[in-house]
Amino acid sequence: MSLDLLGYGAFFLATALSFGIICLGLNIQWGQTGLFNVGVAGFVAIGAYASALLTTPETAGRFGGFDLPIFIGWAGAAAIAGLISAAVGALTMRLRADYLAITTFGIAVTIQLLALNLQSLTGGPFGIGFIPRPFAAVQENALLFNLANLALILAVVTVLYLALERLLRSPWGRVLRAIREDETAALSLGKNARAYRLQAFALGGAIMGLAGAIQGHFIGFIAPDNYVSALTFQVWAMLIVGGAGSNRGALLGAVLVWGLWSASGALIAALFPPDQQARAAALQIAMIGIMLAAILLFRPRGLIGERGTVSRFVG
Amino acid sequence: MNPQFFADGLLMGAMIGLGAIGVTLTYSILRFANFAHGEFVTWGAYGTLALTGAIGFAAGSDIDAIGPFSFGWPLLIAGLAAAILTGLLALALDLILFARLRAKGTAIIMVMASFGASMALRSLCEFFFTSAPRYYSRDIQIAIEILPGMRMTPDQLFMIGLTAVLVAAMHLLMTRTTLGRSMRAVSENPALSSVVGIDVDRIVRATWLIGGALAAAAGVMSGIVVQIRPFMGFDLLLPLFAAAILGGIGSVPGAILGGLIVGLAEAAAVPLIGANFRAAVAFLLLTAVLLLRPAGIFGVRE
Numbered sequence: 001m002s003l004d005l006l007g008y009g010a011f012f013l014a015t016a017l018s019f020g021i022i023c024l025g026l027n028i029q030w031g032q033t034g035l036f037n038v039g040v041a042g043f044v045a046i047g048a049y050a051s052a053l054l055t056t057p058e059t060a061g062r063f064g065g066f067d068l069p070i071f072i073g074w075a076g077a078a079a080i081a082g083l084i085s086a087a088v089g090a091l092t093m094r095l096r097a098d099y100l101a102i103t104t105f106g107i108a109v110t111i112q113l114l115a116l117n118l119q120s121l122t123g124g125p126f127g128i129g130f131i132p133r134p135f136a137a138v139q140e141n142a143l144l145f146n147l148a149n150l151a152l153i154l155a156v157v158t159v160l161y162l163a164l165e166r167l168l169r170s171p172w173g174r175v176l177r178a179i180r181e182d183e184t185a186a187l188s189l190g191k192n193a194r195a196y197r198l199q200a201f202a203l204g205g206a207i208m209g210l211a212g213a214i215q216g217h218f219i220g221f222i223a224p225d226n227y228v229s230a231l232t233f234q235v236w237a238m239l240i241v242g243g244a245g246s247n248r249g250a251l252l253g254a255v256l257v258w259g260l261w262s263a264s265g266a267l268i269a270a271l272f273p274p275d276q277q278a279r280a281a282a283l284q285i286a287m288i289g290i291m292l293a294a295i296l297l298f299r300p301r302g303l304i305g306e307r308g309t310v311s312r313f314v315g
Numbered sequence: 316m317n318p319q320f321f322a323d324g325l326l327m328g329a330m331i332g333l334g335a336i337g338v339t340l341t342y343s344i345l346r347f348a349n350f351a352h353g354e355f356v357t358w359g360a361y362g363t364l365a366l367t368g369a370i371g372f373a374a375g376s377d378i379d380a381i382g383p384f385s386f387g388w389p390l391l392i393a394g395l396a397a398a399i400l401t402g403l404l405a406l407a408l409d410l411i412l413f414a415r416l417r418a419k420g421t422a423i424i425m426v427m428a429s430f431g432a433s434m435a436l437r438s439l440c441e442f443f444f445t446s447a448p449r450y451y452s453r454d455i456q457i458a459i460e461i462l463p464g465m466r467m468t469p470d471q472l473f474m475i476g477l478t479a480v481l482v483a484a485m486h487l488l489m490t491r492t493t494l495g496r497s498m499r500a501v502s503e504n505p506a507l508s509s510v511v512g513i514d515v516d517r518i519v520r521a522t523w524l525i526g527g528a529l530a531a532a533a534g535v536m537s538g539i540v541v542q543i544r545p546f547m548g549f550d551l552l553l554p555l556f557a558a559a560i561l562g563g564i565g566s567v568p569g570a571i572l573g574g575l576i577v578g579l580a581e582a583a584a585v586p587l588i589g590a591n592f593r594a595a596v597a598f599l600l601l602t603a604v605l606l607l608r609p610a611g612i613f614g615v616r617e
Binding site: 036038091092094095097098099101102103105106107109110113114116117229233236237240278279280282283284286288289292293297300 | 415556589592597601
């Protein structure tokens, strides 16, 4: 029993941390640079599908199945998602901030549509199965399998976290925050705001794509239903709850909101009769929506939030 | 090409245009892209459904449909009441959420809050009414040939007529009345308008009421012609934004023209790319506008 619990704990934490990676990507875009991306689910989907196509064995009636190693799939996912983000950024960076929101929303809707209907590429509504899973050799032993995957995802999160912390402290990261706080001032210092925004958006998108690939390989199966706007919304709630601007906040928010989501799901399963559960699940999303709005109103900095960084030399 | 596509596009365009008027007004007067606008469409449609049911129950007996239409007077009254209620819903949302955030500043936080509100509103709708599609009437209407090769049902003709009336009324409101002129003034420059004595808060309230009511009208139309689903407004959101940006933010004629273009383009594209990809048309149009003329047809460069 306690071993089952440990196995579930590892599974839960691995899933939550995979969401945490998406949050880290969104934190570069929104937390550091102030870019509003409403199409998170779309970029995660791009990564998941790209990696699945690269790593699955050949399948009759579907393009791809290149049977490449998982790590190549991860890298490919990040590269493709990053490239598409750069294209979206190039299109919208010169316009008002809301246009980026609307365009990314459109991207997510369109990607979902393509995933659902381009049967020969994406497998259509049934998705893609048999995606190679890391440590598939120990798949029979659920506990060992979940713990090994948790360790792998934890390693990715740690590397990403340290790299991002370093990057955001670098001059490059300082320029991002300068542009977010006062674009005119940054421009007058000779910083090309559009280019920096574009870089930040593409980097964030690449990390989201990587997260999509990691999730796809962990579960071993992807379908268009995983990448609806509810996913975008969960990730936003995670970042806002944890505290936009802080990488630790992004990870904390991911674990907390995913915990709340899983717990409320279990509660609904226990309280409602089976025929009413689909209906009650709508309440879960409503709850997250109200929580997001409430945090924006009453605690806009989130739980951890960004530390004020005037200068380490000033008081 | 089959002329029938023109009838379908016109109908779809009328719905999109009505919804886009609300989007373009909130965008220009309140200065943020309201992602919750699609939910006003949905709530308007469901509100009408619930009220029609209530009136039918109160009246006791079956009420006959009017003339050739599939609906009777209860639907018209319920639709009007639901439009007012949806306007009040928009106003309430502003009161508890947007007004407070507006006081704090940045517009992009309001976009995010509207995103959260849209999720909550849609999910509540799904909870109350379940996700099963609903209909105002299950009667089957015979389409009449209005032009060679072009058929429309009486309901659809009524919708086109209603849209024309609403758009004409909106145009007169915006160009001939003090309220309309004040709304345009606030969208140009809120600080300056309050200096000349325009009550900006009143204009904001009027904007929500009008936007919500027109969204509800679009919802009822979509409910009569297609069906009522919790996701109907969400699915309409991208075409709404595309239409508002295509027409030029802040322009009422632009919104309706943009709506017609999006609707006709969708209808024309269906035979070419298949109905499955219909929703991508609005996105392609949006991308094209952002690339070629971000200010839209009637817009002015900022």
